[in-house]
Amino acid sequence: MSIEQAESSQMLAAAAAEPAMPPPARSLIRQAYHDTLASVLARIGLAWLFMLAFFAVFAPFLADSHPYVMKVNGRWSSPALIHLTPADVLLLIATATVVVLAIWRRLSFLRSLGLIAAVVVVAAAPVYLLVRPPVNVDYSQYRDDLASGKIQKAIFAPVPYSPRDRLRDQPEARLEKPSRRHWLGTDTNGADVFSLLLHASRIALSIGFIATSISVVIGVLVGAVMGYYVGTVDLLGMRAIEIFEAIPQLFLLITITALIQDRNIYVMMAVIGATSWTGYARFLRAEFFTIRKLDYVQAAVAAGLPTRIILFRHMLANALTPILVSTTFGVASAILYESILSFLGIGLVDEASWGAMLQQARAGGAGFVLWIAIPPGAAIFLTVFAYNLVGEALRDALDPKLRKRD
Amino acid sequence: MRSIPSFAKEIETRMAQKQPLLEIKNLSVGFDTNRGLIRPVREVSLSVYPGQTVALVGESGCGKSVTALSILRLIPQPPGRVLGGQINFEGRGNLLDLSEKEMRSVRGKDIAMIFQEPMTSLNPVYTIGDQIVEAVTLHQGVSTRKAYEIAEESLNDVGISDPHRRLREYPHQMSGGMRQRVMIAMALSCKPKLLIADEPTTALDVTIQAQILELLRKLQRERGMSILLITHDLGVVAENADVVGVMYASRVVEFATVEDLFDHPQHPYTEGLFKSVPKLGSRAERLETIPGMVPNPMRFPAGCKFHPRCHRTRACAVAVESGQAIFPAGTNIPKEIAAATDSEGQRFSVLKKCATDEPTLREVKPQHWSACHVTENFEQSPASVPQLDHRREVVPMIVDEGTITV
Numbered sequence: 127m128s129i130e131q132a133e134s135s136q137m138l139a140a141a142a143a144e145p146a147m148p149p150p151a152r153s154l155i156r157q158a159y160h161d162t163l164a165s166v167l168a169r170i171g172l173a174w175l176f177m178l179a180f181f182a183v184f185a186p187f188l189a190d191s192h193p194y195v196m197k198v199n200g201r202w203s204s205p206a207l208i209h210l211t212p213a214d215v216l217l218l219i220a221t222a223t224v225v226v227l228a229i230w231r232r233l234s235f236l237r238s239l240g241l242i243a244a245v246v247v248v249a250a251a252p253v254y255l256l257v258r259p260p261v262n263v264d265y266s267q268y269r270d271d272l273a274s275g276k277i278q279k280a281i282f283a284p285v286p287y288s289p290r291d292r293l294r295d296q297p298e299a300r301l302e303k304p305s306r307r308h309w310l311g312t313d314t315n316g317a318d319v320f321s322l323l324l325h326a327s328r329i330a331l332s333i334g335f336i337a338t339s340i341s342v343v344i345g346v347l348v349g350a351v352m353g354y355y356v357g358t359v360d361l362l363g364m365r366a367i368e369i370f371e372a373i374p375q376l377f378l379l380i381t382i383t384a385l386i387q388d389r390n391i392y393v394m395m396a397v398i399g400a401t402s403w404t405g406y407a408r409f410l411r412a413e414f415f416t417i418r419k420l421d422y423v424q425a426a427v428a429a430g431l432p433t434r435i436i437l438f439r440h441m442l443a444n445a446l447t448p449i450l451v452s453t454t455f456g457v458a459s460a461i462l463y464e465s466i467l468s469f470l471g472i473g474l475v476d477e478a479s480w481g482a483m484l485q486q487a488r489a490g491g492a493g494f495v496l497w498i499a500i501p502p503g504a505a506i507f508l509t510v511f512a513y514n515l516v517g518e519a520l521r522d523a524l525d526p527k528l529r530k531r532d
Numbered sequence: 533m534r535s536i537p538s539f540a541k542e543i544e545t546r547m548a549q550k551q552p553l554l555e556i557k558n559l560s561v562g563f564d565t566n567r568g569l570i571r572p573v574r575e576v577s578l579s580v581y582p583g584q585t586v587a588l589v590g591e592s593g594c595g596k597s598v599t600a601l602s603i604l605r606l607i608p609q610p611p612g613r614v615l616g617g618q619i620n621f622e623g624r625g626n627l628l629d630l631s632e633k634e635m636r637s638v639r640g641k642d643i644a645m646i647f648q649e650p651m652t653s654l655n656p657v658y659t660i661g662d663q664i665v666e667a668v669t670l671h672q673g674v675s676t677r678k679a680y681e682i683a684e685e686s687l688n689d690v691g692i693s694d695p696h697r698r699l700r701e702y703p704h705q706m707s708g709g710m711r712q713r714v715m716i717a718m719a720l721s722c723k724p725k726l727l728i729a730d731e732p733t734t735a736l737d738v739t740i741q742a743q744i745l746e747l748l749r750k751l752q753r754e755r756g757m758s759i760l761l762i763t764h765d766l767g768v769v770a771e772n773a774d775v776v777g778v779m780y781a782s783r784v785v786e787f788a789t790v791e792d793l794f795d796h797p798q799h800p801y802t803e804g805l806f807k808s809v810p811k812l813g814s815r816a817e818r819l820e821t822i823p824g825m826v827p828n829p830m831r832f833p834a835g836c837k838f839h840p841r842c843h844r845t846r847a848c849a850v851a852v853e854s855g856q857a858i859f860p861a862g863t864n865i866p867k868e869i870a871a872a873t874d875s876e877g878q879r880f881s882v883l884k885k886c887a888t889d890e891p892t893l894r895e896v897k898p899q900h901w902s903a904c905h906v907t908e909n910f911e912q913s914p915a916s917v918p919q920l921d922h923r924r925e926v927v928p929m930i931v932d933e934g935t936i937t938v
Contacts, residue, residue, distance in 0.1 A: 357610060421652040428604055428647075429667045429718070430639030439666075443657045 155235045158450075161523030168519030171512035178509060182328040183221045186214050189285035189321035191265040196280035198271075205268070206283070212257040219249050265291035285309070287318035289325040289478040304497050311497040313486045323501050325478040330509060333395055333464045334457040340399025341460075342453055345406025350437050352407070353414025360411070367404045375401050379463060383472045391474060394467070398460050405456075406449055413445035447524040454517030458510040465506050480506050550921060551622060552579035553758050554603070554643075554726055557917050559617035561595075561602050564610060570829040571615070572598040574782040577893060577917045580726065582622075584923055585752065585759040587773035587790075589766065589805075591826050595782035596762045600728050603627065603760070604643055605635050622725070641671040644719035648731040650712035654703035660687075661699030664718045671722040686717040690747060709740035713747070720751060727752075730762045745772055766809055770794060775920045778802050781827055781837035784893055787901040787918040798902035800844040824874045833872075836905065839886040840874045844906050849881040862909030893918065 162168050181188065192205035210218075223245045227238045265288055271277045287308070302312040310319035352363040378401050386393055417423060418441065426436045467473035468481025480502035487499035561573040572595040580586045588596045601607050603619055605627065619627040624638060639645075647653045655663060664683035669676060680699065687695035690713040703711055712732060719727055729748065733741035749772060752759055761772060769776055769790065776793045778786040778801065786799040797803045804822035824841040827833060839845050848859070849869045859865050868884035883905070891903045894913035901918040904910065 421647055421649050422655040424606065425645075425647055425653045425715070426655070427606055428639055428645040429670075430636045430641060431666065431670060432636060435666070440655050440658075444655070 158520065158523045159235075162516070162519045165515075165519035165522070167515045171515030171519075174508055174512040175516070178327050178331060178512075181324050182331045183217055185325045185328055186210060187283055189287060189289070189318070189324045190283040191268060191286060191288040191291040193268055193277075193280035193282045193286075196268070197278045198276065200278075209259045209263060210257065211259055212254045215253050215257050216246060216249060219253070220246050263290075285318065285321050285324070287321045289317055289322045290476075291317065291321070301495065310501055313483065313495075313498050315486075319483070319498055319501060322478045322483055323480075323505060326480045326483065326502065327505070329391060329474065329477060329479045330461045330464065330505075333391065333398065334461045334509075334513075336395040337398035337402070337460040337464075338453055338456040340396060341401075341403035341456065342406050342449065344400065345403035346410055346442065346449065348403070349407035349410030350414060350442065353411040354418055354433075354437055354441070356415070356418075363407075364411075367407055371404050376463070376466065379467060380470070380472060383467055389473070389475055391477065394464060394474060398463050402456060402460065402463075405452060409448045409452060410442075410445055413448065414441055417441045417444055451517055451521040451524060454513050454520060458513035458517070461506065461509055461513075465502075552919055552921075553582045553584075553622045554580040554760070555618075555620040555917065555919075556599070556603070557618040557620070559599065559602065559619060560615040561598055561607060561612060562615045563612050565830075567830060572782050572829055573602065575617070575892070576779075576782075576784050578777050578784060578787060579917060579919045580758045580760055581919075581921045581923075582725070582758055583752070583756045584774045584921075585761055585772055587761045587763060587769045587776045588779060589763055589769055589776060590779035591764060593826055593829070594779045596779050597730055599779075600645070600730050600760060600762050603728060604639050604645060606645075637671070640667050640719075640724070641722050642724055643726045643728060644722065644724040645728040645730065646712070646715045646719050646732050648734050650708050650715055650735060653715055654711055656703055659700050659702055660706075660714050660718075664699075664714075664721055667718060668721050682721055683717075686721040687714070689720070689751065690714070690717040691743075692717070708736055709743065712736060712740075712744055716744070716747065716751070720755070720757075723755065724757060726758045726760065728760045728762070731764070732761075733765075733768065734763075741768075748772070766805060774923045777918070778805070781832060782829065783837065783903065784901075784918070785838070785903045787893065787920070789899060789920055789922045790924060792900055796897075796900070798896055798900060798907050799904050800842045800906075801838050804841075804843070824876070833887075834890075835885075835887040836890055836903075838904075839882050840872050842882070842886065844904070845882040845886040846880060848883050848906055852883070853881060860906065860908040860910075862912050863905065863907070864911045865905055 163172075186209075187194075187206065190206050190209075192209050194206045195202055195204050220242060223242050227233060227241065233241065268277065268280065269286075272280055300312060300314055300316045302308055302316075304311040308318050308320070310323065313319055313322065348363060348367075352360040379397060382397050382401070383389060383394070386397070423436060423441060426440050431440075464473060464479065465481030465484070468479040469484050470481075471485060473479060473481055483498060483502040487495045487502075556576055556578050558575045558577055559573055560571060560575055562569045562571045572593075574595075576595070576599055578586065578588075588599065590596050598607065598612075602614060607614070614628055617628070621627050621638070621642065624630065624634075624642065627635065627638065630638065654660060661680060661683055664686065665676060665679040668674065668679040668682050672679070672682070674682065683699060684695045687698055692698050692710065692713055698706075703714075706714065716732075727748075732748070733744050736744060745768060748759065751757075759772075761768070763769060773790045776786075776788060776790050777784045778793075778799065780801045786793065786797065786802050788798075793802065794806070797806060801822070804820075807820040808822060810816075810819055822841050827837060827840070833840055836842070836845075848865075851858070852867050852869050865883060865885045869881045870884040870887040871879060872882045872887060873879050885905050889905065891905050891910070892915050893901045893903045894910060894915045895918070896902045896907050896909055896913045899920055899922070901916075902910075
């Protein structure tokens with residue numbers, strides 16, 4: 127018996143042992159998830175994003191001037207917990223829900239998203255009512271008190287500086303080089319750069335996600351209506367989009383943000399979201415043009431289903447692929463836009479942001495201050511790069527026709 | 533859930549009704565194209581009684597599908613529009629006058645439709661269970677759990693094995709025949725009064741065709757629903773229909789009971805159709821065909837749309853030329869001839885009346901409508917909306933030593 131024969135007989139035996147079972151049907155999202163994870167680059171990208179998400183969620187515990195616990199006059203207290211803002215608490219609740227769902231694994235992806243959203247909405251009111259951090263915060267007090275012996279015992283976070291802990295009373299702490307005390311040095315205001323870096327990941331991630339969500343919602347609504355109703359609606363909608371797109375997005379952003387006096391993170395999200403929806407609308411319109419003629423849409427109309435269900439359940443589910451892929455790139459560009467605006471000094475006021483840090487690096491005087499410039503620059507680059515890696519893997523997973531043959 | 537006796541009673545009352553369930557009067561539908569208005573449906577009249585199967589036959593492009601779609605108001609508007617006529621449905625009045633919202637409650641609930649292509653008529657991203665349940669919850673207002681029971685029951689009714697497991701499968705896991713069964717299950721899950729089947733078996737294997745048609749017959753007997761069967765297959769008509777409407781060039785040209793039509797066709801087009809079907813047991817060198825082609829709706833000939841292909845008018849013209857013309861009694865045709873050209877450019881003579889006057893559908897014999905000038909008693913016959921409350925006798929199949937006799 128030759129080797130080949132032996133091999134083939136082994137294969138036959140293996141085939142006989144395992145009867146040919148069709149693979150179990152997987153939903154589109156689960157299939158995409160598996161195929162995306164098959165790419166090494168996507169895994170690296172996701173790992174970076176997960177790390178960033180971890181920093182973002184636990185920033186108040188990783189870099190905080192307030193000790194976790196301290197003992198004053200024999201009484202223990204936890205300033206770190208007391209100083210959590212309602213937004214921090216809400217974020218922790220949402221994260222806990224995500225972790226529970228990830229372990230439990232009983233709900234489908236879309237239902238999980240729905241549940242998380244529901245938990246956040248339901249928890250928002252009580253959290254904002256009940257969580258009231260002290261208004262006047264004194265950051266350096268704890269260090270002074272510990273040195274003077276007023277605080278008997280205290281456990282601090284790994285980075286014992288809040289981003290707003292600017293050591294204003296210590297001019298010599300400004301523009302310090304990296305040292306054991308300040309791992310990445312301090313900025314022009316004397317704030318710890320590493321602390322800023324960690325806290326700024328919250329802004330980057332939340333602006334990326336929420337601004338993109340806003341633009342996807344607007345784009346999907348407009349694109350769906352244009353693609354389904356065609357004719358006059360499409361004509362008017364398309365001209366509106368063209369007018370909108372004729373203005374470069376950055377100029378539009380700069381103009382709008384310059385007009386707004388009170389710029390907080392939510393305004394920034396809304397502004398970035400409201401200026402970047404046109405791509406999604408175009409994508410969805412084009413997809414709907416082909417889908418609306420398909421038999422199952424006709425069948426759904428013939429079954430008497432309301433238009434909203436036909437549009438957003440039957441048609442959207444089949445048009446989601448390009449939207450999903452461009453969403454990942456959209457998050458990356460939203461992060462970039464936020465950084466650009468902050469760098470230009472028309473972004474967030476008094477919040478840790480990578481773009482604002484870059485501006486700080488420049489404001490130091492001659493040229494860039496390297497220890498302030500490199501960390502946020504690298505963070506922006508790596509995050510945008512990570513989103514692009516994930517986006518490309520997702521596109522390959524969702525559209526096998528585009529996949530490169532090797 | 534209704535108990536079976538009450539449903540049986542409902543079937544009885546439905547069958548006992550002497551009013552037609554659906555009555556189409558002089559329906560005309562037009563499509564605006566950039567080369568002008570085309571009229572795929574012109575003054576079509578027909579009626580469907582409870583528990584009856586009405587077949588609409590004709591070549592491709594004769595308007596039978598558009599007629600079916602316009603009953604459910606599924607014509608894409610624009611470019612399509614109804615130019616005139618009425619579609620009266622029992623208990624709903626004229627469907628053309630209903631609002632879009634009222635129409636949605638007719639679709640799927642009172643009138644269901646199954647399409648030609650089972651492969652593409654189901655939404656690929658949802659399980660078939662989800663798709664049946666969607667329509668059931670919408671039209672019957674039951675809970676999701678109850679709807680799944682109904683869905684399972686209806687899959688069982690259409691002869692799908694292991695319906696509980698099948699509910700959670702995706703369309704791509706099923707064969708064409710199975711999918712058509714699912715479409716039928718979906719259409720029948722809300723117990724419609726009328727099922728429009730637009731070439732339900734064209735895309736299927738011949739063996740599967742027979743199974744699907746047998747299934748439709750069985751479900752019709754059980755539920756007493758009416759079927760409007762759109763087909764171009766005379767074999768399907770002979771086996772399934774109670775009443776037949778023959779369409780040619782966007783008009784109904786003959787309407788009669790299936791027995792009467794097959795035994796005594798009145799219209800020359802119907803005669804031509806029968807001659808072009810090969811017969812078992814008779815040997816012929818060539819199959820007879822109807823000369824020429826179906827006219828393009830952009831360039832319908834004047835007069836009777838069939839006259840360039842009609843053997844009857846040609847024979848009469850030859851007789852007129854030789855001076856021996858004897859027309860059937862009760863007709864009023866001047867002995868004049870006109871020149872005509874067929875689609876291949878051949879010139880010949882036809883009766884002038886055929887080339888100038890378009891005949892309308894008239895009841896030329898009791899219970900037999902035809903639209904041809906050269907038909908006995910055509911002039912005196914009333915031009916009425918065809919109504920035939922006729923159902924074929926159900927003859928049980930006798931299996932006799934391997935040969936099936938009906």
